[in-house]
Amino acid sequence: MNQSKMLNSKVAIVGCGVAGISASLELTKNGVPHTIFEAKNFIGGRFYSFFDKELGFEIDNGQHFFSLAYKNFFELLEQLDTKSHVEKVSKIEIPFFSKEFGLIPFEEKIFKGKLGLLFGILNFRLLPFKQRINLLRLLFTIILSKNFPKNINTQKYLLQQNQEHIIIDKFWNPIAVSIFNNSIDCIPTEIFFNIFKIALLGKSNQIGFTYSKVPQSLLFVNFQDSIKPQGQLLLATAVKKIKKNSAMFELETNSNQKFYFEKVILCVQPNVLKKILPEEWLINEYFRFLDFVQFNPILSIFITTNEEITPKAFGFLDDSPFHWIFNKTQMFGLPSPPYHYSFTTSNAKDLVSLSQTRIIELLEQEIFKFFRKKINIIACKVIKDKFATVALDSYFFKYRPEQVSPVDGLFIAGDWTQTNLPVTLESAALSGKLAVSKMLKQNGDI
Ligand SMILES: Cc1cc2nc3c(=O)[nH]c(=O)nc-3n(C[C@H](O)[C@H](O)[C@H](O)COP(=O)(O)OP(=O)(O)OC[C@H]3O[C@@H](n4cnc5c(N)ncnc54)[C@H](O)[C@@H]3O)c2cc1C
Incomplete structure (x- = not known):
């Protein structure tokens, strides 16, 4: 009609x-x-979030992380009177998990804000000491730079700046893929460093990341x-x-x-x-x-298990097809056991073509390599969002x-x-x- x-x-x-x-x-x-x-x-x-019967709790369609530099999004939450549901961050800390070294925090040291983070890099043991110094050298250059090249991609620029592959793999790429949901060789240099400067080298109260404490x-x-x-x-x-x-x-x-x-x-x-x-x-x-x-996919996996994998609220998984682990039990303040975790992979082009069974198999292997635990997954859900964000x-x-x-x-x-x-x-x-x-x-x- x-x-x-x-x-x-x-x-x-x-x-x-x-x-x-x-x-x-x-x-x-x-x-x-x-x-x-x-x-x-x-x-x-x-x-958004929805109740998943098998997992037995309300899950997010994909874990979202908020940079403390977000202004308009937080204003929106203030207008909706829900900003109090966002976790307050008192210290900048991004835990990195390494298969070889275990937990390696990337965190502010001695000072607050960007100076503290620069000191934190001196302790960032995922990189050999010489490379930490090389990384610091570039960070100082970036702090002083007002303009970045327009016509080359971020990876090319980093190589031009003598950043070795290990620095790109263990420092720059995790940041690039997490913020841009794209691989570092596809991100224009100018926008990458403009954002990097705000999110990690900006005002003290704007550096760092947080998340919602509720679905x-x-x-x-x-x-x-x-x-x-x-x-x-x-x-x-x-x-x-x-x-x-x-x-x-x-x-x-x-x-x-x-x-x-x-x-x-x-x-x-x-x-x-x-x-x-x-x-x-x-x-x-x-x-x-x-x-x-063109769209880049994001893969999200939710699991429930009787064993605690890590008490940390979240962490980056170095050199793994799964980028982040989130401890939903901790984040939502849920009773335990059981324990709820989610894993996400940005720009997950390779993973989204695999079957759910294969993805879970791979995840179990990775959990064992990182945490030395053979966990028993009671329930799981895999969400493949092939159109997660525009590239x-x-x-x-x-x-x-x-x-x-x-x-x-x-x-x-x-x-x-x-x-x-x-x-x-x-x-x-x-x-x-x-x-x-x-x-x-x-x-x-x-
Ligand atoms: C898995 C995942 C993880 C992410 N992680 C992060 C993160 O950690 N941090 C971060 O900042 N961002 C993250 N993002 C990106 C973030 O979700 C998006 O940037 C944001 O939600 C986009 O909002 P939008 O309003 O622009 O678009 P959308 O959220 O896509 O809204 C478009 C709306 O239009 C509606 N619509 C479509 N067609 C029609 C029609 N014909 N008529 C009426 N309505 C229609 C849709 O149903 C939808 O509700 C993530 C995204 C995904 C998918």
Whole structure:
């Protein structure tokens, strides 16, 4: 049945992930009535959690780590009154686990902040002493540098700076793959070092990483109340086509309803644009990025076991197909035994093609090599997200679009749009804000 609807609001947001949530909160703050269309029956997009019967607790779709330098994402949580669910960090510490040496902390020493971290590198025993000095030498150069080369990838730059392969493998690559979900030879140098400087060499209170102490979706429980009375959320309502008739956008949903708006903020993944926007819009040079969109996968494994693997809340697994271990029992404050752990691999191109059985077999072998424990897995879940994030390589970077589109009244947000940040929660939160502020600037009287 075809239905047309003229809603009270003049602005539509399509997609209620972090970018859509951020845009909605920003519109609410500015008193702008709006309607949010979300295809799924929950909000949060790629950042959500769900109860898993077999594991017996609420699991995240993939472990998310927050840099303390995130500003817009934390502001969003403050607006939702859930920032207290984020673990407070009093000391910068990233535990590295080595098959050979056991636990090697990468942590601040003697001083707080970046000076403390630089001292920490002197104690970073994953590298021979000579390489620690070589790494420090480059870090001082980076601190003093204002500009980084635009046209080479990060690995090439590091080699040019005489960083040996062992430093790249054990220090630079773990950082690159974790922050960018991409391999170091694909990340443009300029964005890598700009972000590195903020996240690891920035202000003392912004260096380090933290996480949610509750399942991810709980961070958004207050969303619908927070956007009242300006915002209206329509769940399980996918927009399947958008067109423009004179000054109005027509949004057609999966149930063939039609809604009309003056402005639209699209907060969806870039591959969705091809499906819902008219072809004549997509030929504009602005949409050229669509030719270069590629996704990098993330693999997440959740296990329940009767044995404790490590009491640490999290740690990086050196030289392993599995990058991070997270102690969910500790992070969520769950009773034990049993113990719940999750493992994640960024840019997991090789692993996602393996069967679940093979992945678990490999994981058991790795756990034994790192922790000398033959554990009995009681329950497990493997989540292969093949479209976890857009690959921010030099091609996509060149065409990464701003939030203002050439179609009058159409704005685009999402972690992948131009924020000068990696494709993260912070980028998503910032993009939503940018889209709204640019819209209001164009048309203050909405
Ligand atoms: C496994 C995993 C681990 C990650 N780890 C980290 C991390 O540690 N730190 C970090 O900062 N970031 C991490 N990220 C990235 C982070 O999740 C994203 O940057 C962020 O969630 C993107 O938000 P978004 O709003 O831009 O997009 P999305 O979350 O993709 O939101 C898009 C929304 O649009 C909806 N939608 C799509 N099509 C339609 C339609 N036609 N009509 C209506 N609605 C539609 C979707 O259902 C979705 O809700 C990770 C991502 C994954 C997948």
